[in-house]
Amino acid sequence: MIVAQRKSIPELIDILKGHKKILVLGCGTCVTVCLAGGEREVSINASALRISSRLKNLSFEIEELTIERQCDNIFIEKAADAINRNDVVLSFGCGAGVQAIAERYNKSVYAGLDTEFIGILEERATWTEKCIACGKCVLHEYGGICPITRCAKHMLNGPCGGSREDRCEVRADRPCAWQLIYQRLKNIGELDRLKSVKAPKNWNTSIHGGSRVIIREDHRI
Amino acid sequence: MNHESFEPLLIAFCCQYCSYSAADLAGSMRLQYPTNVRIVRTPCTGRLEVEFFMKAFEKGADGILVAGCLEGGCHFTEGNLLARGRVGYTQKFLSESGLEEERIRMINISAAQARPLVDHINDMLATLKNLGPNPLRRVNPSKNAEMNV
Numbered sequence: 575m576i577v578a579q580r581k582s583i584p585e586l587i588d589i590l591k592g593h594k595k596i597l598v599l600g601c602g603t604c605v606t607v608c609l610a611g612g613e614r615e616v617s618i619n620a621s622a623l624r625i626s627s628r629l630k631n632l633s634f635e636i637e638e639l640t641i642e643r644q645c646d647n648i649f650i651e652k653a654a655d656a657i658n659r660n661d662v663v664l665s666f667g668c669g670a671g672v673q674a675i676a677e678r679y680n681k682s683v684y685a686g687l688d689t690e691f692i693g694i695l696e697e698r699a700t701w702t703e704k705c706i707a708c709g710k711c712v713l714h715e716y717g718g719i720c721p722i723t724r725c726a727k728h729m730l731n732g733p734c735g736g737s738r739e740d741r742c743e744v745r746a747d748r749p750c751a752w753q754l755i756y757q758r759l760k761n762i763g764e765l766d767r768l769k770s771v772k773a774p775k776n777w778n779t780s781i782h783g784g785s786r787v788i789i790r791e792d793h794r795i
Numbered sequence: 796m797n798h799e800s801f802e803p804l805l806i807a808f809c810c811q812y813c814s815y816s817a818a819d820l821a822g823s824m825r826l827q828y829p830t831n832v833r834i835v836r837t838p839c840t841g842r843l844e845v846e847f848f849m850k851a852f853e854k855g856a857d858g859i860l861v862a863g864c865l866e867g868g869c870h871f872t873e874g875n876l877l878a879r880g881r882v883g884y885t886q887k888f889l890s891e892s893g894l895e896e897e898r899i900r901m902i903n904i905s906a907a908q909a910r911p912l913v914d915h916i917n918d919m920l921a922t923l924k925n926l927g928p929n930p931l932r933r934v935n936p937s938k939n940a941e942m943n944v
Contacts, residue, residue, distance in 0.1 A: 583891035614846060618888060621849035625892040628931055 575604040575694070576668040577701045578611060578687040583622045587630070589684050590623070590664060594633060597660035598623070598686065599653060599675065600640030601667035608701055611666030611687050613640040619666070619686065644671025650678060657681070709779030709786065715767055717758035722775070724751035730772040803857035803923035805832040807916065808847075810840045812870040814862030816906035821913050828913045829920055832860075840864075840901075841874020848885045848899055855932040858923040859899040860916065866903055875903060895926050 581589075590596060598620045606612030620638045627634035639656045643649045644667030657663055657675070662682040665672040669689040676683035691703035706723045712730070713720055722728045726744035733752030736743035740753045759765045777783065809815040815836045821828065837843060840863035848859055861882050863875030879901050886896035900922075902915045 583888065614844065617846040618849055621846065621853050622888045622892045625849070625853055625894060625931060629893040 575607055575692070576670070576689060577608045577691050577693045577703075578605050578668050578689045580610055580615065580619065580687055581685075583619070583626055586619070586623060586664065586686060587626055587632070590634065590662065591632060593662045593682070595635045595637070595659070595661040596623075597637050597639060597653075597656050597663045599644065599656070599663050599665050599667070600638075601644040601665075601671050602640055602642045603645075605666060605668055605671075605687060606640075607695070609699075611668075616640050616666055640666075644668075645674045647678075650674060706780070708775070708777070709783075710776065712772075712775075715772065716755045717762060717764060717767075719751060719755045719758055721751050721755060724748075724754070730775060801924060801928055802829075802831050803920055803928070804855070805858045805860060805916070805920055805923060806851050806856045807832050807834045807860040807862060808837050808840065808843055809834050809862045810864055810870075810875070811836050811838055813864040813868070813906050814902075814904040814912055817862075817904050817909050817912040820906070821909040824909050826909055826913045828916045832916050832920070839869065839871050839874035840878035841869070841871055841876075843878055843881060845881050845885050845888070848882075849888060852889065852894060852898065852929060853931065855929055857898065857926075857929045858919060860919050861899070861901045862904050862912065862915070863901065864903060865905050868905065894929070894931075897922055897926060898929070 598616050600606070600613050600616035601611050602613070609615065616638050620636050623634060624636055626632070627636075637656060637660055639653055641649045641653050644665060653675075657679050662684065663675055663679070664684050664686045665675055666686040667675070668687065669685065672683055672685045692705040692707060693701045693703045696702040703723055705720060708722055712722070721730055721732060725732055725734075726742050726748075727734055729752065732755070733750060734743070737750035737753060738746075740750055742748045742750050756765075756768070759767055807814075809818055815834070818834055840861055843861060851859055861878055863878050864870065866875060869875045882899055882901040885899050889898060890896045900919055904912050904915070
């Protein structure tokens with residue numbers, strides 16, 4: 575899922591000042607699961623914005639709404655009335671959700687969250703990054719552990735030799751991805767995979783090749 | 796700053812397994828506590844959401860006391876631990892919004908601790924008297940009339 579974090583209330587106030595009728599729009603998918611932009615967070619942030627607005631005499635009029643998904647037309651339509659009756663939308667969706675709304679309505683749409691990464695819930699209240707969406711998955715080569723995302727140096731032919739006690743030398747709070755890859759391949763009896771030297775990666779499939787688009791001709795009418 | 800004439804409105808969310816019984820016991824023991832505390836019985840402090848606290852402040856409450864079971868003694872195992880985290884999270888939002896984070900506090904009380912509960916209530920009320928009224932009541936009193944003492 576896409577993992578995001580909230581912006582602070584002073585940041586949001588700074589973004590919204592000058593506007594009056596504000597729709598705080600939540601998203602019921604990824605950002606709900608990562609406790610950043612669902613119905614509950616919309617309610618909390620809207621309350622905090624109302625309190626701050628009254629203390630600072632900003633006269634915000636805040637409406638709250640959460641739709642199932644902000645990156646899908648079918649669900650965006652359900653917010654149409656609320657979007658139309660407000661001056662500005664503060665989206666609590668991920669970056670994709672914010673842009674999906676902005677492309678469809680001729681009014682200011684602001685991001686209420688900082689979109690961080692594609693990741694998973696590792697343990698209670700802890701999310702970790704697992705994928706950078708490089709566009710050419712190599713997970714089969716590395717026992718299901720992505721060296722591009724999880725190694726700080728993105729090494730395809732690791733390890734770098736700098737890890738200490740299985741910790742990454744760049745971020746000591748994170749495990750060395752190459753230690754994990756070695757252990758994993760050893761456990762599943764595929765250590766031979768490490769004997770071949772991997773060719774440099776073609777990053778054209780990633781964001782470095784420009785904004786990406788996927789067209790499925792078989793699904794077009 | 797001391798606000799002598801100000802009587803704060805304190806909302807006390809009390810878990811029915813501990814502090815609500817402690818409040819009941821305080822009554823049986825004829826222990827006095829001020830009338831400006833509103834006790835809200837909750838099935839467990841783990842049921843309390845940050846929205847509840849924010850809404851109460853938005854509507855003009857001067858302070859909130861969340862009274863849960865002693866740590867390790869929650870009827871639902873970890874409801875009071877969840878509440879502790881949520882109170883801390885609410886404090887962040889309060890200070891970012893311009894209200895004092897001391898306006899909300901979590902305490903842990905057993906059903907037998909009537910006297911400590913009354914002491915905590917009095918201590919919280921003293922803190923609120925020192926902080927003064929929730930400024931939102933002054934900013935827009937008409938909308939908050941329902942919460943006035």
